[in-house]
Amino acid sequence: EAGVTQSPTHLIKTRGQQATLRCSPISGHTSVYWYQQALGLGLQFLLWYDEGEERNRGNFPPRFSGRQFPNYSSELNVNALELEDSALYLCASSLQGGGAWSYNEQFFGPGTRLTVL
Amino acid sequence: KNEVEQSPQNLTAQEGEFITINCSYSVGISALHWLQQHPGGGIVSLFMLSSGKKKHGRLIATINIQEKHSSLHITASHPRDSAVYICAVRSIQGAQKLVFGQGTRLTINP
Numbered sequence: 001e002a003g004v005t006q007s008p009t010h011l012i013k014t015r016g017q018q019a020t021l022r023c024s025p026i027s028g029h030t031s032v033y034w035y036q037q038a039l040g041l042g043l044q045f046l047l048w049y050d051e052g053e054e055r056n057r058g059n060f061p062p063r064f065s066g067r068q069f070p071n072y073s074s075e076l077n078v079n080a081l082e083l084e085d086s087a088l089y090l091c092a093s094s095l096q097g098g099g100a101w102s103y104n105e106q107f108f109g110p111g112t113r114l115t116v117l
Numbered sequence: 118k119n120e121v122e123q124s125p126q127n128l129t130a131q132e133g134e135f136i137t138i139n140c141s142y143s144v145g146i147s148a149l150h151w152l153q154q155h156p157g158g159g160i161v162s163l164f165m166l167s168s169g170k171k172k173h174g175r176l177i178a179t180i181n182i183q184e185k186h187s188s189l190h191i192t193a194s195h196p197r198d199s200a201v202y203i204c205a206v207r208s209i210q211g212a213q214k215l216v217f218g219q220g221t222r223l224t225i226n227p
Contacts (some may be wrong), residue, residue, distance in 0.1 A: 045214040068131075088158045111160070
C-alpha cells in the first residue's frame with residue numbers, strides 16, 4: 001500500500017513569489033494535515049482538512065492557505081513568500097479526523113523542502 | 118513553557134548502550150506519538166500510544182497518563198539509530214492537531 005506522497009521534494013523560490021506544495025494521502029484516508037518545520041524550530045501545526053473542508057488552523061498568517069480536492073489530495077499555498085518561510089513542510093494523513101475523544105493515527109509523508117532566496 | 122517538553126535535547130552514546138528519551142506534557146491528551154526523523158527529513162511514526170507500554174524490536178515506549186510522562190527506550194543501540202526522536206501529543210482540546218516536542222538528537226557512535 002502506498003504511503004503519503006508529497007511533491008515536489010525540493011522547491012526554490014524568491015521572496016515575494018508564491019509556492020504550491022502537494023500531498024496525496026494514503027488511500028482511504030480523508031484527513032490531511034500540514035506541518036511546518038523551520039530551521040532550528042520544532043514542528044508546528046499549519047492546517048487540517050477533512051472531507052474537503054478546513055477544520056482547524058494553526059497560528060500562521062493568511063498567506064498560508066490550502067485546499068482539499070474531492071480525491072482527498074491537498075495543496076498548500078504560500079503567498080508573498082518571506083525568507084523565514086524556508087522550511088520543511090510535512091503532510092500527514094489519517095482516517096476521518098474523529099471527535100474530541102477519538103483519534104486516528106497520522107501517517108507522515110517525506111516532506112517538501114522549501115527554500116526562499 | 119511549551120506544552121510538550123523533551124529531555125535530553127542531545128544525547129551521544131556508544132553502540133550497545135541502553136537509551137532513554139523522556140517526554141513530559143502539560144495538557145490532557147488522547148494519544149501520544151513517538152516519531153523518528155532522519156537527516157533527510159522524512160518522519161516515521163514509531164509508536165502511537167494512549168496507555169501502558171508498547172514494544173517493537175529494540176524499541177519500547179511507555180506512558181504514564183497520571184504523571185503526564187512518556188519514555189522511549191532503545192536497547193542495544195546501534196549507529197543506525199542515530200536520528201532525531203520527536204514526541205507529539207494530540208491534546209483533548211486540540212481538535213486533532215498534534216503538538217510536538219523540540220526533539221532529541223541521538224548520536225550512537227560505533
